[in-house]
Amino acid sequence: MDIQPYLSCIENEKNFSPTTVRAYASDLAIFDRFMVDNGKYSVSDVDRPLVAAFVESLKHSSAGRLSTEGLSDATIARRLAVLSSFLDFVRATSFPELRNPIKEMRRKRHNNRSCKAVDEAVLSQLLSGITVLRDKTLFAMYLSTGLRLTELRSLNKDSISFDLRVSAQGSQSVSGSGQVVGKGSKLRRFYVDPHTLPLYAKYLQTRVDENPALFVSERKQRMSARAIQFTLASWCSKLGLQHIHAHQLRHQYATRLANADCDPMHLKDLMGHNDFNTTLGYFKIREEKIAQGYFAAMEVYRPSSV
DSSP, X not given: OOOHHHHHHHHHTSOOOHHHHHHHHHHHXXXXXXXHHTTOOSGGGOOHHHHHHHHHHHHTSBOOTTSOBSOOHHHHHHHHHHHHHHHHHHHHHTOTTOOOHHHHSOOOOXXXXXXXXXXXXXXXXXXXXXXXXXXXXXXXXXXXXXXXXXXXXXXXXXXXXXXXXXXXXXXXXXXXXXXXXXXXXXXXXXXXXXXXXXXXXXXXXXXXXXXXXXXXXXXXXXXOHHHHHHHHHHHHHHTTOOOOOHHHHHHHHHHHHHHTTOOHHHHHHHHTOXXXXXXXXXXXXXXXXXXXXXXXXXXXXXXXXX
């Protein structure tokens, strides 16, 4: 299949991020290899039996060295969505007779908008148990900034500036901030809390190499997203903790801020979301917080005679 015109379209006309374009290219390449393995070479060969067989193959394919056999429903749904989008593009631009069999198939609805925050006790064990300064700084920064994994790995040693903040009471504290280019090539500001900055500064003192990347591997190359995920999984295994996916730390960031009464629209902007409905899926209000709000509200409306 010739996927390059489609990739050019989503990159140049729809302004998809380079990371998203690479992910789409990878998903389509996987389907293309599946077609070739089954003696199919043209987009016109894509039909319902072929797509159904592809889905079955995904259910039994390896999900990587950190996962069990078989891809998740969310990953399968994403690959089908990418393939469906590609077929629609081909039909609209060069092959009007082409049918999109994915739209004719009943697909399992997957709700991927539930909060996946980590228990605070587990996070405390994780951060206190990490003995490698780079790794401790890496995951503390993840929790402090709420950046996406691709944004976090893109940080350089000079990406964060130190700011002196003065409270209404006159007390002073040092905080950090920086800017990243997120999805859709949108520039946004992020912040680093005063408790994480000393760890960050201590880590910077150990970086005497000339690599501009903030987090580098043992080979002194910028850490990849896969390397960061593997590092987190390795520490969880070493410390006897439940497996934590890197993206769960972003959920924890949102949950912490939401429970600390951060303005919801500010939280949306901090996370780089276009739609607040997306942000809603990232946090969960604690039961005690809900109860506290309920009783405070009831005090306001309590009848004077009671």
